[in-house]
Every structure is written in C-alpha cells, then in structure tokens.
Amino acid sequence: MATRLFGSGIRRREDPRLITGSATYTDDLALPGMVHAAMLRSPHAHATVGAINISRAQAAPGVLAVYTGKDTREGLQPMPCAWLVPDADLKVATYPCIATDTVRYVGDIVAVVVAEDCYQAYDALDLIDVEYDALPSVTNPAEAARAGAPQLHADVDKNQAFHWAVSGGDVDAAFKDAEVVVKERIVQQRLIPNAMEPRAAVAQYNQASGDLTLWNTTQNPHILRFLNSVVTGVPEDRARVIAPEVGGGFGSKIPVYPGEFITVFCAKQLGRPVKWNETRSENYQATTHGRDHVQEVELAAKKDGTITGLRCTVWAGMGAYLSTAAPGIPTILHGLMLPACYGIPAVKEDVYGVYTNTTPVEAYRGAGRPEATFMVERMVDRLAGEIGMDPADVRKKNLIAAFDDGHDTVTGLTYDSGDYPTALEKLLSHADYTALRTEQATARTSGRHIGLGLSTYVEMCGLGPSQVAGAIGFQGGLWESAIVRVHPTGKVHVFIGTSPHGQGEETTFAQIVADEIGVGADDVKVIHGDTDTTPMGWGTYGSRTTAVGGAALAKAARKVRDKAKVIAAHLLEAAVEDMEFVDGKYSVKGSPDKAKSLADVALMANVAWNMPADVEAGLEASTFYDPPNFTFPFGAHLAVVEVDPATGQVDLKRYVAIDDCGPQINPVIVEGQVHGGVVQGIGQALWEHAIYDDSGQLVTGSLLDYALPRAARLPEIEVLSTVTPSPHHPLGVKGIGEAGTIASTVAVYNAVMDALSPLGVEAIDMPFTPERVWRAIQQATKGH
Amino acid sequence: MELTASYRFDVPPATLWPLLVDPAVVASCLPGCEALEPVGPDAYRAVLTVGIAAVTGRYEGTVTLADQRPPHAYRLVVTGKGRAGFVNGEASLDLQEDGGGTRLGVQGRAEVGGTIARVGQRLLGSASKMMMDGFFECLRKRTETG
Known part of the structure; x- marks a missing residue:
C-alpha cells in the first residue's frame, strides 16, 4: 500500500540549502565585468529639485557613469500602476523612475551612480550636489485629505488618489432602527514589511543582440517581464527575468520598483552587467510599506446582540505615488470583506486613497x-x-x-x-x-x-477568477499554469508560473504530483522563477500559489495520469476502460499483479518504440487553470x-x-x-x-x-x-x-x-x- | 526638535558679546568645527564633523549671525548638509545682566533629515545639548583666561 503524501508533514526540501547558506540570492551573483549601481535618494519629504552638479562624482575613482532624471527621461517610461480600480475617480499621478523637478518622499531617487565596485558607487553619491528647495509636507492620510494641506501633485486635487465606495443592504435603515450603535476611530498604523533579504537586481544586456537577463527579488517574475517591457522598452521576447532564491517578501516584492528598471537602463547604456543591492536603510525608506489607515467605524445592532449594519469611512495613505497594485488593497481586498463571517446584512464604506509625503504603500501580508x-x-x-x-x-x-x-x-x-x-x-x-x-x-x-x-x-484568497480581475481593474489575469514532464527514468520536472519565495511549495507541490501520478516526492523537482523556462503565471501573493497554482498543477498531473493509463493499457494489452490507478500503479481492474509503474510507462512514452495508435510520444501535460471563484x-x-x-x-x-x-x-x-x-x-x-x-x-x-x-x-x-x-x-x-x-x-x-x-x-x-x-x-x- | 537652555557667566554682557561674535573664538569652541570662514557680513562658511549615535558625518554649510543687538541678542541661523543628511536650525541668544555677570538664554529649533534623522533621532536632543554645553563651557573658560 503506497503512502499518500498529501497530508504528510514531510520536511521542507528547501531548508537544507537555506540553513546552510548554500542558496543563491540575487546579491550572490557575480558576472564577468559586472559593475555596481547606487541610488542617491532625497533627504527631503517634499522639495523642488534645482541644479544637480554631478561633475565631482563623475571624476571619482572607479565611477563609470552618473545619471539623473534628465538622462533617463527618454529611456525610462513612468512607473505603471497596474490595479486601476474602476468607478473610483482614480488619479494616477506621474511616477518617474528618477525624480526630475520635485521629490515627494524621503527616499525618492534623484540620481544613480555606476562604479567598478559598490563602495566606490556609494562614496560617489556624497559628491553629487543637489539644490533642494524644501516645500511643506504631510504624512498623515486624514490630514492630507483636508483643505489647505500641502499638495503633492499639481493634477490631483486634495491629494485624493481615489474615492471608492461599496454598499449593500439598507444601511440607513439599519442605523435608523438600531437599538445600539457603537463607534470607534481606529488607526491602522503604518508598518514596514522587513523581508529578511532586501531588494536587489542584476541586469545583463547584450547590446548586439538586444537580449536582457534581469535577476530580481520579485514575487512575480512574469509580471515584471511584462512591466519591464513597458518601462524600459525591452520587448518581452528579448527579456528573461529570473527570481533566484528570494528571501521573503510579505507583499513588498509584488510591486515593480524604479530600482530594477534603473539597473536595466544602466546595463543598456554601459553594455556591462550591473548589480544594484539596496541597503537595509534604503529598504526602510524605499521598499513599500503596509497598512496606514485612519478608520471611522460604526456598528448597528439590536440589544440582543444581533448585528444589523456596519458603516465606515477610511482614509488610506497611499504614499507619494501609487505602487503597482496599491489601489486594489484598501478597496477590493478590504471593503468587499466587511460582511465578515457574520453575513452583516447592511454595509457601507467610503475609502479615500490619499497621497502623502511618504514611502508608497502596497500589500503587506493580509x-x-x-x-x-x-x-x-x-x-x-x-x-x-x-x-x-x-x-x-x-x-x-x-x-x-x-x-x-x-x-x-x-x-x-x-x-x-x-x-x-x-x-x-x-x-x-x-x-x-x-x-x-x-x-x-x-x-x-x-x-x-x-x-x-x-x-x-x-478572508478571501486564491486570487482569483480572471473575469473578476478584469471587472475590478486588475491589469492582468489571475489564472495559473503548470507543466508536468516525466523523463525516461520516471523522474519528474514540474514547471510552475507562480514564484514561491519561502513558502515551501517546492515540497508541497511535489507531494501533490507524487500522489496524482504515482511517484515518490523525491522523484519530483519543482522549477519556478525563470520566465525562460516556466510557463506564464501571475505570481505568488494573496495566498494564491497553492489555491490557484496548485490547482493548475493537479490538473496537469491528472492529464499525465490519464495518458499514462492509456499507455499502460496498451502495454498490458487491456482496454483503457478496464484500467485503474491504485496505490500509485496503473493496473487492470481486479488484477493488481497486472500493473505498470509510472517509470515503466515513462520509459515507453519517451522511447516510443511501442505506442498505442494515435498517441503522441512523450509524457507531459500542461494546464491553464482559471479558478471559478476565490x-x-x-x-x-x-x-x-x-x-x-x-x-x-x-x-x-x-x-x-x-x-x-x-x-x-x-x-x-x-x-x-x-x-x-x-x-x-x-x-x-x-x-x-x-x-x-x-x-x-x-x-x-x-x-x-x-x-x-x-x-x-x-x-x-x-x-x-x-x-x-x-x-x-x-x-x-x-x-x-x-x-x-x-x-x-x-x-x-x-x-x-x-x-x-x-x-x-x-x-x-x-x-x-x-x-x-x-x-x-x-x-x-x-x-x- | 526644540532646544532650550540657559548658562551663567561671571562677566557682564559687554565683555561676553565680543567673544560670541568672534569667528576665531566660535571656531575653536564649537566641538568638531574644522573651519569657519567669513563669506559676507556676519555670515560664515562652516565645516563641522559631528558624531551622533552610530552616525558620524561631516557637514558643510553656512552660519549667519542675524538681528544683532549688541550686547543683548542675536539670532544664529545654521544650514548644513553632508553625507549623513542635512540640518537647518536657528537659535535666539539672549544676554541678560545678572548681578554683575550674564544670564545667557538659548531658544532654538532644528530640523534634520537623512541618515541622522533615521538612525540618530532619539539621541539628537541630548547630543545637541551636549554640544551646546561644551561650547558655552569653552566660552566661559575664555572669559576667565581672557
């Protein structure tokens, strides 16, 4: 009797390399001729930028280039916002990779230095002289929404990035008829995600062929390849994005950042591989933060405790610019959940997304x-x-x-x-x-x-049906894909579109496949994070990797099982209808001794000496799985x-x-x-x-x-x-x-x-x- | 950040005043001051090395002695920037005759940015107070030797 692996607490296969220091993170890469980039960041929360004198930095030891916003204006398009929540009067303010006229938070990039080593690059930052003219700033979202608050973007009135509302049931009646109303003002303070690995990028660009390889600390390499084509102009077919070992993200590595695109820009300009690795201090300033809500909440109920309604207004701090997925977080992923596990019959919420002179806010665990x-x-x-x-x-x-x-x-x-x-x-x-x-x-x-x-x-997770993604303004799909490929010896490669970065899916996905097709978990290798080898996928966030990617994988594995059954039937000279998959073997019903293992079938499928009529060689299947619901x-x-x-x-x-x-x-x-x-x-x-x-x-x-x-x-x-x-x-x-x-x-x-x-x-x-x-x-x- | 302090000197304001506006005295008494060169009337270019918490920085900037009312008051305006960030501040110095000596009051505020704000903020108040104490202690010694 084969042991079922689904449900078994086998050890994470990721851990030996992680705990012995033999994993390869982006910063571990060393390429021939590689040079190093460092970003000069604004020390002001809000200021106009005057003259920038780079001549001393250019002359510093080891420095190859210094670029400011004027230099990158042509080569780098503004940062995209990819969750355009509809019916919310959304105002996406221009978010340049390198600021030109105005800086809007402490950490906004004003220049980049590329030097032979990273210490030379950081030292040269001190030699850039920037004239700032400080402007009034505001950091609290509720204050930023008030009349008279400092304005961040000329084309965004009252700093209001969006006003989104959700309602269901008769809230006014619920409060009018309420026997009890309780109210509270809640501050969801701003948090810093603190992934153990800060962000990093290595870009290698071949000026002759136009091919780019970008290694990056991302939770979603395929989305990065897509958005990289928009910002840097390197077409998707010319760009290979690799997420090597990624040391946690908690949402902070969902968005795309100026840092990786500036790194690509430098690599294109110089024709040499460029590495950028942020310091922990930069991580605190410029990697996205989480939460930052001011909430006014009222609950209506009867004296016997029956909840009848919920009404709230939320000011959500978005930071100085809208990060990639930011608008969807305090709206779709928040307001739709207010009926909670009680099925509250009447709900109304107004959410004001507000620009403030702070680090952009994104998803943070939950x-x-x-x-x-x-x-x-x-x-x-x-x-x-x-x-x-x-x-x-x-x-x-x-x-x-x-x-x-x-x-x-x-x-x-x-x-x-x-x-x-x-x-x-x-x-x-x-x-x-x-x-x-x-x-x-x-x-x-x-x-x-x-x-x-x-x-x-x-909670809602397993994001989500692509049709819903379209309806809620998510600028992408939310399906997943997987390929299961069985080699002649019965060993299995699994390629997935999602991109685990610490969650253990190399182990759990092997468990899924092992049960579905009849191999040991150790016979299955899970490959992820490389856009040249893995099928398209929308990434790891929203607790969706197993919920969506795992479903795609199970379906692909079942296709392999079905084909294996056909081949096994042929080899056993039985009818396919008489075959069954029991205890990890492909056997004739009622004759468990007449059975083939997956390895038997895989060998025949790969050598293809004796295949059933109209059955293709190989033992491989792929699936695109679009979930019907969250x-x-x-x-x-x-x-x-x-x-x-x-x-x-x-x-x-x-x-x-x-x-x-x-x-x-x-x-x-x-x-x-x-x-x-x-x-x-x-x-x-x-x-x-x-x-x-x-x-x-x-x-x-x-x-x-x-x-x-x-x-x-x-x-x-x-x-x-x-x-x-x-x-x-x-x-x-x-x-x-x-x-x-x-x-x-x-x-x-x-x-x-x-x-x-x-x-x-x-x-x-x-x-x-x-x-x-x-x-x-x-x-x-x-x-x- | 707000700063308030007061110091007692045994010499009257008229004796103290010339020392307070003498760039050579200020330069030698200000902890970490590497240079203080005149760039205009009552304005100086200053270079200062200061260590706060784990952050040591070299700052270049200007020091202006504004609104002088000898020997009673002036306003010290400082702007500086360096690898560890920037400092903008001003302080009002007020000299009062006090039983043959001087009671010197300081009221100031400073805005800091960059690394010192991120890392050293909690220690900034006490570090500034320490520098100020050092400065006026040095000045007091000058009045004794001078």
Whole structure:
C-alpha cells in the first residue's frame, strides 16, 4: 500500500540549502565585468529639485557613469500602476523612475551612480550636489485629505488618489432602527514589511543582440517581464527575468520598483552587467510599506446582540505615488470583506486613497483583509461591552451557519464553504474559555489585569477568477499554469508560473504530483522563477500559489495520469476502460499483479518504440487553470494577555489559533505559515510602527528604532485546525499564507482592551507600547 | 526638535558679546568645527564633523549671525548638509545682566533629515545639548583666561 503524501508533514526540501547558506540570492551573483549601481535618494519629504552638479562624482575613482532624471527621461517610461480600480475617480499621478523637478518622499531617487565596485558607487553619491528647495509636507492620510494641506501633485486635487465606495443592504435603515450603535476611530498604523533579504537586481544586456537577463527579488517574475517591457522598452521576447532564491517578501516584492528598471537602463547604456543591492536603510525608506489607515467605524445592532449594519469611512495613505497594485488593497481586498463571517446584512464604506509625503504603500501580508477584520472584530467586542454580553456569545449569535456550497454576501461575494461556529466552539473548548473567564475574575479581585481577546474571521484568497480581475481593474489575469514532464527514468520536472519565495511549495507541490501520478516526492523537482523556462503565471501573493497554482498543477498531473493509463493499457494489452490507478500503479481492474509503474510507462512514452495508435510520444501535460471563484479560509483565534497597570507592559501569555484552510497538503508547513502570520499580526498590535516626524523624516529608519517581534517575547502558539474543503478547488484546498496575520492583530487588541476594561480605558492607538498603555490608564483613572 | 537652555557667566554682557561674535573664538569652541570662514557680513562658511549615535558625518554649510543687538541678542541661523543628511536650525541668544555677570538664554529649533534623522533621532536632543554645553563651557573658560 503506497503512502499518500498529501497530508504528510514531510520536511521542507528547501531548508537544507537555506540553513546552510548554500542558496543563491540575487546579491550572490557575480558576472564577468559586472559593475555596481547606487541610488542617491532625497533627504527631503517634499522639495523642488534645482541644479544637480554631478561633475565631482563623475571624476571619482572607479565611477563609470552618473545619471539623473534628465538622462533617463527618454529611456525610462513612468512607473505603471497596474490595479486601476474602476468607478473610483482614480488619479494616477506621474511616477518617474528618477525624480526630475520635485521629490515627494524621503527616499525618492534623484540620481544613480555606476562604479567598478559598490563602495566606490556609494562614496560617489556624497559628491553629487543637489539644490533642494524644501516645500511643506504631510504624512498623515486624514490630514492630507483636508483643505489647505500641502499638495503633492499639481493634477490631483486634495491629494485624493481615489474615492471608492461599496454598499449593500439598507444601511440607513439599519442605523435608523438600531437599538445600539457603537463607534470607534481606529488607526491602522503604518508598518514596514522587513523581508529578511532586501531588494536587489542584476541586469545583463547584450547590446548586439538586444537580449536582457534581469535577476530580481520579485514575487512575480512574469509580471515584471511584462512591466519591464513597458518601462524600459525591452520587448518581452528579448527579456528573461529570473527570481533566484528570494528571501521573503510579505507583499513588498509584488510591486515593480524604479530600482530594477534603473539597473536595466544602466546595463543598456554601459553594455556591462550591473548589480544594484539596496541597503537595509534604503529598504526602510524605499521598499513599500503596509497598512496606514485612519478608520471611522460604526456598528448597528439590536440589544440582543444581533448585528444589523456596519458603516465606515477610511482614509488610506497611499504614499507619494501609487505602487503597482496599491489601489486594489484598501478597496477590493478590504471593503468587499466587511460582511465578515457574520453575513452583516447592511454595509457601507467610503475609502479615500490619499497621497502623502511618504514611502508608497502596497500589500503587506493580509493586504486589506487584516484592516477589514480588525474593524469588524473590534466593533463586535465594543458591542459586547455595550450590551453586557460575553464577546464569545455575540459571535455565536451572529456567525453564519455551516454551508458547503456557497453563501452570498451583500457586497457581491460568494463564500465557497465554511463552518464558522464549529471553529469557534473548538477554540473555546480547547482553550477552556469558561475557566479562563473565571481565572480572569479571580485575578481582578487581587488587582491583576488579565484579558481575553477573540477574533473570528473569514478572508478571501486564491486570487482569483480572471473575469473578476478584469471587472475590478486588475491589469492582468489571475489564472495559473503548470507543466508536468516525466523523463525516461520516471523522474519528474514540474514547471510552475507562480514564484514561491519561502513558502515551501517546492515540497508541497511535489507531494501533490507524487500522489496524482504515482511517484515518490523525491522523484519530483519543482522549477519556478525563470520566465525562460516556466510557463506564464501571475505570481505568488494573496495566498494564491497553492489555491490557484496548485490547482493548475493537479490538473496537469491528472492529464499525465490519464495518458499514462492509456499507455499502460496498451502495454498490458487491456482496454483503457478496464484500467485503474491504485496505490500509485496503473493496473487492470481486479488484477493488481497486472500493473505498470509510472517509470515503466515513462520509459515507453519517451522511447516510443511501442505506442498505442494515435498517441503522441512523450509524457507531459500542461494546464491553464482559471479558478471559478476565490477561496475563503476562516478560523477563530484567542489571545490571553496580562497588563501591568503600573508599567503599561503587556505580556502575551497564550495564543490559540484555529484555522481552516481546507485539506492540508503538509500540516507542518501549514503550522509554520500560521506561526509566522500570527507573529506578524502580533507585531502590529504590540511593537511595530513606522513613524514620520513633522517634517516627513522617517525616524524609525533602522532595526534599532523599528521594533520587530522576537521569539523571547512570544508564548508558544497553539495551532489547531478544522477541515472544510473548498467545493470548487480540484484538491479542496484554500490557502494559509495570510490567515494568521488577518486574525491575530485584533485578537491581541481585544485582549488588551478586555484587560483594561475595569479601568475604563476605551481605545488606545497601536502599538501597545508600555508608554501608550500607561498613559491611557493614567488618563482613564485620573481623579478616581 | 526644540532646544532650550540657559548658562551663567561671571562677566557682564559687554565683555561676553565680543567673544560670541568672534569667528576665531566660535571656531575653536564649537566641538568638531574644522573651519569657519567669513563669506559676507556676519555670515560664515562652516565645516563641522559631528558624531551622533552610530552616525558620524561631516557637514558643510553656512552660519549667519542675524538681528544683532549688541550686547543683548542675536539670532544664529545654521544650514548644513553632508553625507549623513542635512540640518537647518536657528537659535535666539539672549544676554541678560545678572548681578554683575550674564544670564545667557538659548531658544532654538532644528530640523534634520537623512541618515541622522533615521538612525540618530532619539539621541539628537541630548547630543545637541551636549554640544551646546561644551561650547558655552569653552566660552566661559575664555572669559576667565581672557
């Protein structure tokens, strides 16, 4: 009996090379004749650019070239925005690769130096003299939207990049008839993604043939090849984009950036390979940030806890320019999810995308959905407090009942399948919620402040049907493709269009193929990230690699299986209808000893000495898979904290996550994804904050000043699951990359507010630093 | 960033004033000052090396002694830039007769950008205060020896 690999927690095959330092990242590349680029970035948040004197830099040791915006104006088209959300009065301001007249954030590029080595290039940056005339700047999105705020772009009134609205159901009636209304102003602070590997590019251009090879830290090499043709003019057939080992992205490596295109420009000009590798400091300033919402939220309900409506206004900071996919994040990926796992019957949201003098904002793990989940889950707890009901009971009262084939929301989505009450019940019973509440009450009598925070969520991932992509303004498709090729010895190459960068699909995809065609996982090699060898694909983000790419792969593998069955039938002199695929073998029904292995079939298919009539040689199949719907993972999380009111210190004592991503291909990898996601969400609640000062300087510009989560400050995360297959996915799987982050921030937030509720504290802006918590306690207890 | 400080000298404003506007004295007392050359009336080109937190930078800029009311007040306007970023600041110096000596008040604000803003911001206030203390301590010694 062959062991099924789907569902087995085999070790990640990626890890040996990653943990022994033998993986090859972009910065590890060394090409003959390679030279180095360094970018000069604006130290001003907003300024007009006057004369730029490059003569001293040009004369510096090792310097080959210095280019400013005037030099690149012809060769580099403005940066494209590729998510043109419709019906939103979208205003895409011109985003030059190198600024010419005006700089709009600290980090905007004003010149590039190319030198023989990177130290010479960085040293020469200091010799460029730029005349800046500082202008007033604004960094807070709500302030930037007000009349009289400094204006970033002459052709964009009130800094308003877009105004998008979504509504469903009768919101006005819901609020008019509401027995209870709770309101809150929530600040989703700006975050810095902090992928372990900063961004880098190496461009090699053959001036004779016009062929370009671009190695880049990207989550989506095919999209980069496409957009590179738009910006640098190198046609897609002449450009090969390779994402070698990519050290994490969390969304920050979805967009295309000026850095890689400037690198291409330099390589074209000089005819030598050019490497650019950003410093961590540049990464903080100029690699996209996440979140940055100011949200005003109101929830309408009945006194018995029934939620009847949600109304909100959001100011979403977009940064100085619209990054590649940015407009879709606080809109489509955010507002459509507001009915949440409760099927809220009336929802209305206005989202104002606002230009500010800050680093452009993009997707960051969860991308729009954490901000939506936060709003709803925070208001559910506020409602519970208002009506004196336990937050768990409010959730039980409102959760959509289990469904296995579709639930329509008022925002036009159809959730594929879900069993939200079971997830919550499992969470409450595993954590022993009742006992925790008793413990909390006892602790309070002795002056200790323990808090419990729940978060029940549903998210949309597996982006998504291409027809929907078109309707929501995504300037591309969202299907995926895969090729399964079986070699004469039965070893298998799998080529995929997505581009994993740490998530472990080289392992999980091998597991899928192994089961589908009857080989061992070690017989399957998964190849990705090279546009010359892999089929077209739309990239790794939105928890879509397994949900969409995995589906394409399963279908391609099944085509191989079908062909193998035909060949095996021929070799066994049986009818195809009499064949079956059992225990990884192609056998005649009822005669398991009359069987062929995949290796037997592959050898014959490849040598083709004895093939069935009308069957082509080779054993290979490809698929283009366009999903019929998104997938909708869900779950229920609980955080337990204790707050020391004397110091404001928050101690996260326990964290329990129940997630349902459908059947799990590799439960160990799922657990790892949940760990990482949960921790990033906890980071937002407790520590992380990208802060600009009044003049637009990023003051959390290094790992010294920006607080990342550390293992020592975290409890062991208890990871459990329920399994509700997606009805439309060939394997039933949904996606797990972002779920932890989507649920955890508000679970911790709710827990801290629960701990502080006896003290009368109602809201604290994240992160919960001891100072903020202590001040809020002092404020609330003043005069008591 | 805002800065406020006050210093006591044993000599009267009329004695202190000439030292405060003497570029040679200022240059020798300002920590890290490599050059202070006149470029116009009451305006100087300055070169300064300053280390704040992990960031050491060499800054070139101008220092202007504006709105002089000898021996009572002037406004110090500084602009500088270097590899570690830029600094724009101004400070009002106010000299009050105080029992035969001088009470010197400083009120200033500075805007910084670049690496020092990103990395050194938290230490900027205390580093500036330390430089200022050093400057006036040096000046006080001059009044004693002079």
